[in-house]
Amino acid sequence: MSMLTYLTAGESHGKALTAIIEGIPANLKIDIKFINDELQRRQLGYGRGRRMQIEKDEIQVLSGVRDGITIGSPVSFTIENKDWANWQSKMDVESVKDSEELSTPRPGHADLAGSLKTGLKDLRNILERSSARQTAALVGVGSFAKLFLKEFAVDILSRVTSIGKVKAKNSPIEVSMLEEIDKSPVRVTDKIAEKDMVAAIEEAQNKGDTLGGTFEVVAKGLVVGLGGYSTSGKRLDGRLCQALTSIPAIKGAVVGQIEDSVHLPGSEAHDEIHFDKEKGYYRKTNKAGGIEGGISNGSDIVLKGFMKPIPTLSKPLATVDMKNKKAAQAFKERHDTVAVPAAAVIAESAVAIVLASAMLEKFGADNLDDLKQNYKNYLKRIKLM
């Protein structure tokens, strides 16, 4: 049912990540610098591994854009692995020269289950794709979705809400805060929590340990009426929660203030409806997180994601060597101590893709100008209801 479809490909240490996006309407301006900035926002955050510092991801658009605008054909791009020269001998398509077989699966990763599933014994064959590296391509795709949404004044923001045991205090998030958030080493607005989080990360780092946490993603400016209640597959809450929980290491997603609402009586858990000549129908609260009955209600879309601590540890977990079935330590890979700040950025992209598709489903059209016209008509029509 989705009108915006995409596929991504690429191993963590392969030659390049690739993505193809189908369904972006013609005549959308594409700002390559914006996309590269997004790729670099994904590399932000205190406690990231060395890779984030040495390699700045850059997009190479191969098709679908000409003279700075989309032309209605599929967009494709690659993001090259800048460290490929050092990896080719291990990862070459045709012939691997330097093949140290990994056989001690890391708990918390796809290693063991993936090896059993595919029958491939060298765990590198599993971990290279199951790695979070694939999210760079997702952010590339999401950047196109964001550029599209911006044409309708939709902004998508995120911030970290907790790392390990440290929770941030959160006032309502505004678009104007994004720059400040991105400057924070842990992408928070609460300066006190920031310090505690950095300290917690350092402590974990010193112990060879890792941390998880939570984050929120907010979409502002989305029109009422996207998604649908007619079938399960159209429900916006379901699609958005899937988008978040399909990001590696994200094991839960909730909409709005549901964690509180489950404890409240119905009379206190919903957003009463008001009307104002200027604003039309509006709410004074947003417990629903912008979605009622599976469709956007015009309030901010608010989501929270739960990220587990990174399961690759310098002080490895106990496991079994698949070659001899003996107790062993999980192998080590270069890894981050904490990636919640980055996960929040990735989640923005995951959300943007869903919302861009929902816009296309509702307003159709092969070119941006028609789409804007259809959008305006709709706003005019609902103004009268």
Next chain:
Amino acid sequence: MSMLTYLTAGESHGKALTAIIEGIPANLKIDIKFINDELQRRQLGYGRGRRMQIEKDEIQVLSGVRDGITIGSPVSFTIENKDWANWQSKMDVESVKDSEELSTPRPGHADLAGSLKTGLKDLRNILERSSARQTAALVGVGSFAKLFLKEFAVDILSRVTSIGKVKAKNSPIEVSMLEEIDKSPVRVTDKIAEKDMVAAIEEAQNKGDTLGGTFEVVAKGLVVGLGGYSTSGKRLDGRLCQALTSIPAIKGAVVGQIEDSVHLPGSEAHDEIHFDKEKGYYRKTNKAGGIEGGISNGSDIVLKGFMKPIPTLSKPLATVDMKNKKAAQAFKERHDTVAVPAAAVIAESAVAIVLASAMLEKFGADNLDDLKQNYKNYLKRIKLM
């Protein structure tokens, strides 16, 4: 990518709900009594509205099953509305005689956003489909999925973990507990919490209020290796969280013990791997909730769902009359006080559908016997890894 596809249809007070399921392999025994029992489990729970008591849902299978077995063609069924005679004048397909237009949208429902979206002014046109009544058809579909999964010794259970402010203490859930759970008026195993929950429901009822809560769904016996990490759409956590959050009123879903894990260091948040000649690879813990890297790891699949309090209240919320834009009270419909026990049952079905599809994707086959053979081969192969 899904090998088990289905559509449901039907308004809350329409003539009947309908569903069509495509992809169930041939030669699966269908126990109609089991399906009707499942439909009735959906009607369980203290604090349900009158409808649950007067109408026992029953399935009429129209196709796809012959002489008690599936024949490989699409399964279709209806669930009739036993109160249709009283509703026909309001809901007739060709001509509505008795059309009191509803114009005061209920906060928390699709009413307002749905009316703007579709341009239909009578809110009944929205609420009839966005109603949770559609989940009866989902449970019908899920029952077929459960019968299929049972052939592979996969069982899917659920229980309530909190209602309003009352939390249940939870020991590990076992298949043998299901009967007891279903007998509990609030579908819990903790007898003390049961009393408090019933009291809380009575209190809410007396106030014309409603309650939400949380529940868990567990799939036991699932083979390692279902789902996938190669693309977002194959990830089992994403698909299961979508399945849950696409159920009306379910606004969040988490996998395993992630709510705790976000606060733990990586060294304490994962399930170390062990090996035993009899059991093969195994874990002593299940923090991951049975999914690592987007694929099943052989442990129980454990999910938690968050349900908001029902937004239809006897003491209605403030809203606006869409006819004159004046402040008003939301209209009233017959409603439940709490539906968390039922939601947990519905979630079992939602989970069963995803898992049955994942089985079909991995083991292919047009008939159950081939599928079982393929399944056995796989078990034999992974035994050697």
Next chain:
Amino acid sequence: MSMLTYLTAGESHGKALTAIIEGIPANLKIDIKFINDELQRRQLGYGRGRRMQIEKDEIQVLSGVRDGITIGSPVSFTIENKDWANWQSKMDVESVKDSEELSTPRPGHADLAGSLKTGLKDLRNILERSSARQTAALVGVGSFAKLFLKEFAVDILSRVTSIGKVKAKNSPIEVSMLEEIDKSPVRVTDKIAEKDMVAAIEEAQNKGDTLGGTFEVVAKGLVVGLGGYSTSGKRLDGRLCQALTSIPAIKGAVVGQIEDSVHLPGSEAHDEIHFDKEKGYYRKTNKAGGIEGGISNGSDIVLKGFMKPIPTLSKPLATVDMKNKKAAQAFKERHDTVAVPAAAVIAESAVAIVLASAMLEKFGADNLDDLKQNYKNYLKRIKLM
């Protein structure tokens, strides 16, 4: 990618056929009489079996329509088998009393391959779904698509172009001819061919034989720009040819005058482009059959379908008894002598579904009025190009 999705279900002699359609916008008027007339047009034609005469198919809409208009929720309907009482003992869902196992597969049907595929030995389990009876549900779905297209002045017509060795001479087809075509016993406009066809059918009937033939389907009034060239799956020629060749017994489909064009030089095989202030861009010829580069070009969409002779014969073909592997005669079922006139009607529906979906993909919208507005904007915009 499709915005109009549907599933059908039902065995040839089961209790009822069922269909669910998702994606029809709200506020479309539904004329039940029109749909029943379409179902009966499918039963037309000289040389049909007894079933067509005794049973007039009728639709029972169960959902998605209220007070004569669509409400945006899934449409479901059943078409009951009026002879069910006589078939229940053979086809009952729970228990078949009267089970004469069929074991002599008919060449040309799914019988043999379907039995091997599903592992089911009684060929009735195969033939009941692979039967052309399922096209009654398709026509039901197509009728909704036609009602939708009519709102945009799109008409879909068909006529027979040959039966057995008899070819009809064909002047251009017009909407005004449809009534006359439907009155013709073989759905042709050429009265001389009509006589020869009837004679050929009678001859075949007398010999216990059957006939195939060809037909054309034409969609008039379709806007320029539907479909797409960006990916294979969007190409309108591919989608329409699939729609036709997915109808049982239709083994080929061609667009426009391609059978002639393959023998012509390029200079004579295309439709030159002209412009007129009133008409805009137009063509004097339509060799392309209304599709260039995978998208509609504003001319009539013209398709031809090839139907094989019905493989169920009164004088059965040679086969093998699957029970003992000995040479045998294929079993007999009640059957038509020729069904090309009906196939053409069915093809109209198959085409309507594809085109309605293509309209929804291009013009989006949840309600018919928005969609019409979007459509008008598009017409206005392209007028200026």
Next chain:
Amino acid sequence: MSMLTYLTAGESHGKALTAIIEGIPANLKIDIKFINDELQRRQLGYGRGRRMQIEKDEIQVLSGVRDGITIGSPVSFTIENKDWANWQSKMDVESVKDSEELSTPRPGHADLAGSLKTGLKDLRNILERSSARQTAALVGVGSFAKLFLKEFAVDILSRVTSIGKVKAKNSPIEVSMLEEIDKSPVRVTDKIAEKDMVAAIEEAQNKGDTLGGTFEVVAKGLVVGLGGYSTSGKRLDGRLCQALTSIPAIKGAVVGQIEDSVHLPGSEAHDEIHFDKEKGYYRKTNKAGGIEGGISNGSDIVLKGFMKPIPTLSKPLATVDMKNKKAAQAFKERHDTVAVPAAAVIAESAVAIVLASAMLEKFGADNLDDLKQNYKNYLKRIKLM
């Protein structure tokens, strides 16, 4: 429902074509030379334009293959435009320096309809994607499908059956003939027709004209039981006809001997069934082209495609200049005189993709060895029926 999904991208004169394939099982050997040979087979044929001679397409696999085998992650590849240096100024993603706007649409191409659809005035924005160049990526994808099918001894062949007015005489096609066919300048087996075809091409070339024609594609060795009759979307004839008619310039597709069968009585139009202890069930004829009731019946799959003459002519067709609406000549692009030999090769790939997906749907599995085991079990089971 498809288990093998893919997207392609790329403009005719863009930097590179790209493709991503998802669903190829792990542990399939990938022979890069075979793939490049396939890409070059697509460039075969007398009467091709200059591009085919100067540029040999080569694949760069970027992911999904390691050390010569698939690893279960998405396969991605690019095919670079070797003439990019000469095109960058016209086609650059960010900034086009040399932008001669094309405004005289070619009849028979997507130019006019595509420009109206997308609102883009420079026809280059349309033609670059709607060009047949995109089929190079399709052949790349198809090569992976062919390598997969070879593991099950399935071979896919093609040959030209007519060019312009010249028809080839055709004895049954065998795998052993493929080399000879590829050596023929027009990919035929009939040496007399070959001469006439070459002469016809030369004549067309001299006149600045083009030719179309027909071809056949045959899949040998396919197991009985692929596809399905339960829903339209599973029918193998529909899927294969769509695959063919989604190739640019292919405007029709038929299965088996249907062009003859429409004129025959049923008693002569089907393939009677025989049994032999060694061979099992078999046929002496193959009028059905290997598909009965939407599923493969174990005979060769035989398809015919109809290709229109290439609509880009040296002696251009009449059109209208979109800038001033005056009569004009269509613009010229470098073009082939005839491309039927290449189209047949492309069609092999289109068919391979459908059949590989159908295999995966029936035999499931994440790795090739499991899949082969499942396949063997099936063969063993049906041997007993």
